[in-house]
Amino acid sequence: MNLSNFGMDTVTLAGPLEAKLRASKAAGFSQLMLWAKDLAQHPAGLADAVRLVRASGVRVTGIQVMRDYEGLDGALHDYKLDIARQMLLVCKAVGSPLLMVCSSTSAHATGDMEHIVRDLAKLANLAVPLGVKVGYEALSWGRHVNQYQQSWEAVERAGHANLGIVLDSFHMLANRADFTELDDIPAHKIALVQLSDFMWREVRTAEERLETARHLRVFPGEGSHAKELSNMLRRLDHNGYRGDFSFEVFNDDYLQFTPEVVAQRAHRSAKWVTDQVLRRRVTVLQATAGHPEMA
Structure with a gap:
């Protein structure tokens, strides 16, 4: 795991597309979620x-996001399928290897x-x-699919070989x-x-969950769930x-800063993430030194 595994998400950065691309690259990231x-x-x-x-x-990590796609019938299904085709063409044009689909929140969708x-x-x-490739993510407020186990x-x-799961730490922590x-x-x-955290231990209501998800996420290493992450x-x-790991951090405060400042925060977070894995590896090696039966 190294910096090449990590990318920014444009939703985290203020400014035009040119500024987001420039800041992400300057911070050392080689990929970006669009x-x-x-x-x-x-x-x-x-x-x-394009x-x-x-x-x-x-490198484009993927394209977001196809919403309220699955579980529909009739004209609604045909409409969403047409939207999906158009989004796939966007993926092709920009060289994106992934189209993200988040679980439906539609009252018209079946849970079958x-x-x-x-x-x-x-x-x-x-x-x-x-x-x-298509990646399917469980939104924590999805109508029928809201746990990663369900997705x-x-x-x-x-x-299907061309279908995979997208794991989002915010929804899992929430x-x-x-x-x-x-x-x-x-x-x-x-x-x-997709990686992010938030500043309090739990979200108590649906309204608080939405508010936190859309406006108050923070980078891993900045929030209250370091142990879980x-x-x-x-x-x-x-x-x-x-x-790949993508920092999907919806945060209104960060949008008041230059994209360079926020990209540097993301760089520190990437180091925090790699440290969590590497520290564990070092601990295991130390614990098993001189005890081949434990290796």
């Missing part, structure tokens, strides 16, 4: 935004797992010819998730890990995950 609106709302248009990203040399699995498999099929169940049951069940997820089925990171490392 929101589709970063490209669509670029003053010079989508095509120019050229800008490609010319920057920054077979239906959810079928819809995810359909999207994964559509993405194959474009060279894009993993959907991915596992779909059994749900007080049991991290031991991470051991059940094969490392190659984890499409991405360390546990999560070590489990993922022990289980063989060697993929």
Whole structure:
């Protein structure tokens, strides 16, 4: 695990796309998670935004976010499928290897797992010819899928090579998730890990959860869940995950700073994350020194 495993998320940084790309690269990050609106709302248009990203040399971690996709019927399903096709074309244009799908919050969506699995498999099929993978994330306020174990169940049951799970530490911490069940997820089925923390030990109401998620997240190492995050990171490392980590930190305070200042905070957080894993490895080596039977 090194800095090349980590990337910023444009939602964390203030300013235009050019400034976000420049600040992320200057801080030592080689990848960046983009929101589709970063490209669509670029003053010079989508095509120019794509050229800008490609010319920057920054690798695109993925594109966010396909919302309220699964579990719909009839015209609603057809509408969302059309939106998904357009987002996949954006992924292809900008060289994104991943389209993120977050679990539905729609009152019109069914909770039938077979239906959810079928819809995810359909999207994964559509993405194959474009060279894009689909990652499915459980929002902690998702209507039917709101725990990472449920999103993993959907991915596992779909059994599609082009579909993986996205793990988001905020939603897992807000749900007080049991991290031991991470051991059940094969490392190659984890499409991405998104990292953030928050400043209080728990969120008591749905309103507080939404407010915290959308405005008050902080970087790992700055919040109140260092022990839980360390546990999560070590489990993922022990289980063989060697993929990307993205700092998805929605924070209104950070948007008042220059992107360079915030990117430096992210750099410190990346070091904190790697230290949690490396410290554990050193401890294990020391504990087993001179005791081959424990190695």
